[in-house]
Amino acid sequence: MIEADVGVSSELREDLAELYRDLHQNPELSLQETRSAGVLARRLREAGFDEVTEQVGVTGVVGVLRNGDGPVVMLRADFDALPVEEKTGLPYASTVRAVDRDGRDVPVMHACGHDMHAACLVGAATLLKQARDQWRGTLLVVFQPAEELAIGAQGMIDDGLFERFPKPEIVLGQHVAPLPAGFIGYGTGPVMSAADSLNITLYGQGGHGSRPESAIDPVLMAANVVTRLQGIVAREVPPAESAVVTVGRLQAGTKDNIIPDQAELGVNVRTYTPQTRDLVRAAIERIARAESAASAAVAEPSLDWFSSVPALVSAPEETEATIGAFIKHFGAERIEQMPQVNASEDVGVFGEALQVPTVFWFWGGLETEPTIAAFAEGRMDQLPGNHSPYFAPVIEPTLTTGVEALIAAALTWLAKPQEADSL
Template sequence: MNAPSRTTFAPQKAAVFAKIEAMLPELEKIYIDLHSHPELSMQEIRTAGIAAAWLDKHGFEVHPGVGKTGVVGLLKNGDGPVILLRADMDGLPVKEKTDLPYASAQTGTDRFGQSVSIMHACGHDFHVTWLMAVCKLLSEARDTWKGTVMAVFQPAEETGAGARAMLEDGMVKRFPKPTVSLGQHVIPLPAGRIGYKSGVAMSAADSWEVKLFGRGAHGSKPQNSIDPVVMASATVMRLQTVVSREVAMADSAVVTVGTIQSGFNENVIPDEALLRLNIRTFKENVRQRVLASVKRIIEAEAQASGAPKPPEFSVISQFPLTFNDEAATARTVDGMKGWFGGDRVVAVEAASGSEDFGLFGTAWNVPSVFWVIGGTDPEVFAKAMSGDDPGAMPVNHSPFYAPVLHPTLRTGVEAMLAAAYTWLD
């Protein structure tokens, strides 16, 4: 997969793609270093420093500390379009179990004050490496394009806070309005393949924290208590009916309770329980109905249990729908097919995962295009898809998730470079 099946790029630009081969050893070292040193959301100080130093080295005007740990680099090269290229930087509170020689051993404190292991379990180390490579290539080949490249190294995608933080820090006023906003993500597809989806590409996501209130007592005297453990358990079970009984078959939604916490001792009935929920939807009317149903059920279960006061709700994170502009997607995909050929650039279904990337395009009111890069060994992928062994293919956020280094590394660089050239042409 080192050579394209066809190319519609001029020889000058094709020569820039050819330089990637010689860069791979350097990029591999960068990737391994980033993978070994993941940082949690809004704590990406080391990663941001690496990105900022790289941009400065390659002639970009560098703006660090945007939205706390975000970095924006501008490379102006005459009159022409402004293209925003985005990479997210944060890792996850996951203990790595890949057995890679460069597996992360990092630990830290998460946003809830918990001591956690940290891992690049979602491929953001690839994303940063890809964008760094493209910035170098475009900087060293300024005779092949005109316009402005805006490189955005974004914090806190995993919590949905990063893009908002950068925008709240004045991005729209501080930097030129892009012509288009472009981004990419590694996922479990066969390595070397690129996937795209016009229109709605990824779901909206809402995460809540809910406190349930009971009355504590001795474990031997449940009659003196209002047991929040039972209340929380009944709530979790009843929430399973939201999707199965309140969402139409033609629609889709996911309601996940990812955290349930209550008590510390087996013979003490506690007085509180905590739930953290994640809700994903593809339509705004479905989203509103599901959110209302979840709130109704939680409040009703508390009342049925005789809770001394109603539950308390707080929003942990909120992700918008990721929507790919149809015309911009068609143009970008045509450009990538011009390098890779149509057999490697394929249409995919909308993903149930979520992203905050679309907030940049919305803030400037410009089109966005977000596509995916395969990172799974093709044989492992084929086996998993056959149904023989679905567990053989770890997915994003798994402690075993480790995209194959090659050809994933090269493919991501080529895809972003092809997309950039398509708009800078």
């Protein structure tokens, strides 16, 4: 149980709500989160953290709170936004625009709830600092950038996260989701899929549309590749396994009567096991090369795997212990086991890099009673989900639940004072 003096007071609740509204109204794209990083670093310093470091992995923020002998426990939140135009109609809705990495002017919105993640971690860090008499060890607070690009975690590691700061023995994280506010969802083992992205360039020979015999058509080549890729899951992946292959981009040509000399495909893959992941990746490459050969392409296709995130595995034993703490604090009626989520998260990169357990859970951000009714009536598809221009968590009880979940999880793994005294 969380002791009374670690609970969220009405004063702190309103303070965190104001922080959340500020972050929501001022979103920043991945690796552009300079204002947000400054706000979060300042809040850690105001909370009493003596060790606060900015610009870790470009825009990441790390806070260290040492409190005697004991385990090192890492709490992580992401805080980047998306190129989405907000349509919530909230008084604190974003109207921000920015230039993305490709030089395009785009709208910006916290459409995935990372602003709520950050506000909750500020609250948990503040209260854990105030309650140092209840635990011993070291708290590593990590605000991670660029989760939406799936490069932020690795970027912080490459910038010396685990050489410059204490190495955690467990990584704890959470994600707000289209669940009833006040409720927590969890899974054990692989809870979110691996994600791999690939650009394929197919090389033909351009020509006039009236003389196809003098050209090698990369559009036809691309169409055949797209069709064949859909057979991987249907005919090569074992039925007991789960995988998704999506061609989200197909670009070729400039005019209807010109056969272009190349076509480009953007492919995304979701899997849960290393074996299936390797199988699907190899099959995609085999199909692209075989279709190029069958079409007498002028060159081998270009295959560029440009983004890769492993499956997020919530360590079973450590997850069960953490969920046990949630049940004691929130009550079993507010805790639900969830099916696997076919989206991806790069928080698992931290634990995988150190070979330490990761525990990850979801908590609800939609109005409680209407959402419960929608679930009961099978209307879940009508609820705004993550990445929707209409997704914005209700501030309460979402905020308080997120803060208390982080505290309960941290106190599960930090040493109790009597345990530390016996070391």
